[in-house]
Amino acid sequence: MTENKNKKLFKYRMLAPLWIAIFIDVLGFTILFPLVGFFGELFETNNIVIGLIFSVNAMFGFVFGPILSKLSDRYGRKPLLLISQFGTLFAFVLTAFSNTLWMLIIARMIDGMFGGNFPIAKAIISDKVPPKDRGIQMANVGIAHVLASLFGPAIGGFFFTFFGLLGPGLFAAGLTVITIVVTISMLEETWPKEKRLHSHKRTSDVSLKVRENKNALFMLGLWAFHTISFTIIMSSLSFFSVTVLKLSVLDVSFVFMISGIFRAGVRFTLFKPTIKKLGETNAIRVGLVIFFVSFFLIGFSSNVVVIVIIFMFVSFAASLTRGPMNSKISQTASPKIQGKINGLSSGLDSIAQIIGPLAGALIITTLPPYWLGIIVALIALPAIVMSFQNIEKKKYDPTANLINHSMER
Template identity: 30%
Template sequence: MKKGLWILAVICVINSMGFGIVVPLLYSYGKKFGVTSETLGLLTAAFSIAQFFATPLLGSLSDRWGRKPVLVISLIGTCISFILFAQARSIIMLFAARILDGLTGGNISVAQAMVTDVSSPDDRAKNFGILSSSFGFGFVAGPALGGLLSKYGMHVPFYFAAGIALIGVLLTIFALKETHCKSGEQQAYKFSFVSLATILKKKTIGVSIFISFLLTMAQFAMIVGFQTFTTDELKLSPAQTGVFYAGFGITGIIMQLLVPFFTKICSSKSIILLFSTLICLGAMIVAGLATGLILFATAVGIYGLFNGLRNPMLNAIIADKTGSHEQGKILGINQSYISIGQTLGPITAGFVTAISLHSIFFLASLYILVAFALSFKLKRQEC
């Protein structure tokens, strides 16, 4: 079990690194095909919308067919999408590549389901922390690697990302064992897209998914504020902003690795979530009030640290309340709402920039405040 978890962590690093390599280059690479700042938003949204519908379906299929086949399909789709990007001759091919990556982008939810399969309830938060830190490391390392490779040609990072996705496929096939034992009930299970809406009515699970959605919107709204504030207000160079943002990502990884420390002190995952959400709320308000680098960096650093507890706690709570026959489906739906949160967060942040740069952080604070209030409901349901 432990060996399988670390192999899965390596696969997650490989997968997220490929994503991290490519995403920062989408605009500069796509400009020669007619991508503008407006169509870049559509290009990003195309991935998220495709992922919203496909991820729970792939998660459901992993409940029926097993985790390995679906993980292999997802990684192959990612590999092909990167090759399409490298071979693109028009903006249509760019959209086709992003949609394909979104449609086969079920690897996160399938990886989470595999962690659930091999973890006891007491170990789930810790193991989800390892998984989240693996994805986080790839997202932090990917952009730096992509920038380095782009010096040899703008298409080179995409081929490299395709190559490491292929390594992920081979590792999954030859080194990763199947974790899911199928039963007659699981074989007969069929997924319905209606569950994307009805899931929110489920006690504990629905509340957890909606909290995850709100906190994701807050994070990605904050990222827009971070980019504009450091550039326009603090006058940092792109290189300095990149280092600053990498530091933000590293704080989250550190906290995810410290999950066992928190679960040892407090066995209640909902209380840890309440505590971390309260700290994030205070840090985001301070970021909105900051006018200088030191106070802003301190607030963002504290937010990055405690925001790192979000996914391990919420994923563990969801997994604890989900039957083994639908782990992939439920975690897939959760990932679907996360992908929409990643889209709506920046969009809503864009609307409030007309007020002031600081208003973005207060908008993110509002999302966190609602999530904090719902966390009390989650705590009552846990009892």
């Protein structure tokens, strides 16, 4: 059985350049992410302003990501992926040479505007992989994140310590150049002109069907509470480490790296046996409870060892919940509108990324640290309550759909 799954995982070798490109792209992001807590001192401002800048970055991504995806339907995946990568390259270079706050703001705006890499990557997978294998191939995106988190934070901390922002910025830019070369030379166009000419537009009824799908709306609501609480904590870690724990750049990078190592270990060892034993639904419930307890305890922690241990549990909870919850969301909708339902869950992630950095920085700067744990745990609580509402039964029912259509007629 395991052998068959491994064969499926590496079945579509034509996607190998895409996995290389995604891994390098994520590595560039993980190099800079742990450094965010030090930007306030570097640019002589406060954490709230830095949090706002990174929220604006996510806001631009929320607006422009779908636009780039739609343009890829019209002009092909490869050209738009390259445009996105060149935009990311320019943003990294501008970040590296940022010596004023306005340069950093412009760099983050540009990065958000051209942040269409992942939606286009999902479209490429959808072009080449049939629905029955698509979930397994989508898992490779998660694996790229896990592997990148092993090396990125340490690289970023090292270069920032010895070269300032110039070091990690240029290193990330160099990685993006490699991504562009791989895309140009190795990645084939999966949505050629002949397919584009014969493609037909979906009707506006798709949005209506999702709005009328109570199971889909329920699972999307559950995901919203989870992903907002999760993103606030993750985007606050660098601020918390600097402001509360008083850690150095290398110390913060070490915390992120340890979390990444544990997450990789869980992903490749404990994940499958745990899911097999508990089942997806119970795994989600256990993971959400672990999140709630961990988020609450973070606010009362003032020791780096305790924080590292807590984030080990957070990593375990992430493995148990995020993938299975996405699977549950996709099961609430018709196969004909999978793109729409997955787009809505991705949109909620983008909203969480807009809220997260600003909310985290605001709480840490204006309130005692324990309020971070209390507020985020309260946001996470509704997801736990909702998860016990028979989510295993909230699936797409084609029979009910047919009845609704006949009543409309």
